[in-house]
Amino acid sequence: MSTEQQTATPMVEVRNVHKRFGNLEVLKGINLTVDRGKIISIIGPSGSGKSTLLRSVNNLEVIDDGVILLDGVQVNRPDMKGMAFERHINHIRQNMGMVFQHFNLFPHMSTIDNVTLAPRKLKGMDKKAARELGMEQLERVGLAEKADVFPNWLSGGQKQRVAIARALAMKPKVMLFDEATSALDPELVEEVNQVMRSLADEHMTMLIVTHEMSFARDVSDWALFMDGGVVVEESAPDKLFSNPDQERTRNFLQKHLENNK
């Protein structure tokens, strides 16, 4: 692929995506573009559909209509069935790092094994090379000294940093963060935010669903406000957070401010 094409193709593209849970339509025609090296934040109240949207990007939620592209390759493939789709999606997911609210580290494996499992088993990396790669990733999140510790001995903030390292070890094209700091005690939020900032400095492409307004404002290139399954408003973060056009956005931010007093 030429450099010209690389800059032209967005890393993630979401086109007119619809998702229903039974009779409830939770995504009502979402469009979203994440360019290479950019950071997009999605904010909105609980039940707005923002997590569902993020989970749809790597097909943890199967969308009912629309198209999702990763680096020009279609993620959802309604034309594919069974094992063919399984192979397709497993391959796609290796290029997307996902970080969950509840960390979901594998408790039966040491920290380093959590990080190296996928490179070893999916990329066939030998043990020594995988350990080197794993230590690199743990250093990146400041936890190299915890390599041989089991997750249950770690604090919430440390767990989430290991989860980030685990996702980074697959050298993903994009990182998806699903309320990565929502389950953390307030004093542990900053260490995770710092790791995410350092990824931003390295120009990692990121799609972030968050409740951390000031963090989203600082770090993002673009911000979306979702409510009721639609994107109500999107703009540069400075404008969205300080001077939004829409009444609903203003109300949400106002409420959020009051709750955090």
Place this chain on the structure above:
Amino acid sequence: MEFDFSAVITYFPTLLKGVGVAALVALAVALMSVLGGLVVAVISIYTNKVVSAPLRFFIWLFMTTPLLLQLYFLYFGLGEWILIPAVVVGILGLGFHYMAYNADIFITTIKSVSGGQYEASRSLGFGHWRTILYIIVPQAFIRSIPQLGNNMILMVKDTSVLSAIGVAELVYASQYAISVSFRPFEFFIVIAAMYYVINIVMELGQAWLERQTSYRH
């Protein structure tokens, strides 16, 4: 009445041989019932009804009928057509019996592993079955250890039932010695002590395993 353990001492090597047979049978049954139970559980949870229904019927059958009857059925019933050595029948019978109980345990613990674990593995790019193999089953196994241990202690004691079909384990070995020495009481005391020691060792092993894995789930 007076106790006289001299006959026990005379026949002690025979008893030890019985312990050896019981231990070998128990080891084989443990392997068969734990691995088999795990396979039955995975299949009955993750495959469709056509595959899992016969397995569920199998579990139900072995859990609702007496072990002794199952052994008689396999040894004397099937023996009408095919002659299988008693020790093999014993291992198969006990193995299937405890496989059913162990499968029941694994079904519960597999379901207790959170959906987040499955999603995290899938999001890394692992497929459905590899996720089950690397992520779900190991965690379920660790959670199963206490109950599996209990079952295996019951199973070791149940090896004595195999004397009924002529497997030369501990109880069977003592029967000949008792019949020539007329000292049943002394033999029974010593045999009971032997089972007790075996179980203490197993409980220690189980406690050790639980300590090793306590923080891994």
